[in-house]
Amino acid sequence: MEIVFIRHGESTANQRGIIQGQGDYPLSQRGKEQARLTARALESLPFSCIYTSPLIRAKETAQIINGPHNSPLLELTELMEYNLGEFEGLTMDEIVDRRPDAPEKIKNGVPFHHLPENAETDEEVEKRAIDALSTVTGCGRDRVCVVSHLGVLALMVHVLLQDLDIDNPHGKNPVLKNCSISRVRTTPLPEIVSLNDDTHLSGLLKDVNI
DSSP: OEEEEEEOOOBHHHHHTBOOTTOOOOBOHHHHHHHHHHHHHHTTSOOSEEEEOSSHHHHHHHHHHTTTTOOOEEEOGGGSOOOOGGGTTOBHHHHHHHOTTHHHHHHTTOOGGGSSTTOOOHHHHHHHHHHHHHHHHTSOOSEEEEEEOHHHHHHHHHHHHHHTTOOOTTOSSOOOOTTOEEEEEOSSSOEEEEEEEOGGGTTSOOOOOO
8 A cells, every 4th residue: 555645735825924723715826736746756656546635625625636537526524734723814913913922932942832722632633643643554455645744744654654663763753845745655665655745846946844
């Protein structure tokens, strides 16, 4: 089996510096072009199915990538991004206006996603990521694609590599770029084929990773 993990393309919120979490924002024009280039890079790689987060930026990315394949498109709520509570829909400047302590806390090692009120905990999101991974690895298909979000994908890749006893060169929380491709083979010989590969997007400008 091979799993192809893809982070969604740039959204209109990414473009405007807005913190998304589970807020629902469509792809920007650049995000659509990223998805088209990703579809072209993967068009010779057939998928049995594509699992996607139901959030529109992921769904649109999955639909564009699926163009050459016409594979079943399956939504998994477990693939949604972290719920970031009160920070969702705000820019960093607006967050600092509300929480002047935020920069100092982050500087002192408090993870950003621990700061908002009513945000999901690491344990809650890890459980979702593990549940999603269990669904994907247990589907009985040869090659599947997973289109999701930075936080959840990083956890899924980390857990999968741990399960396969493969060193993760990027650690538990890599900054996966928009429309980057990470391919992991689970059988017959577990291996990383690519990790956070965005060479297919080399003609586009730098990502905004929010």
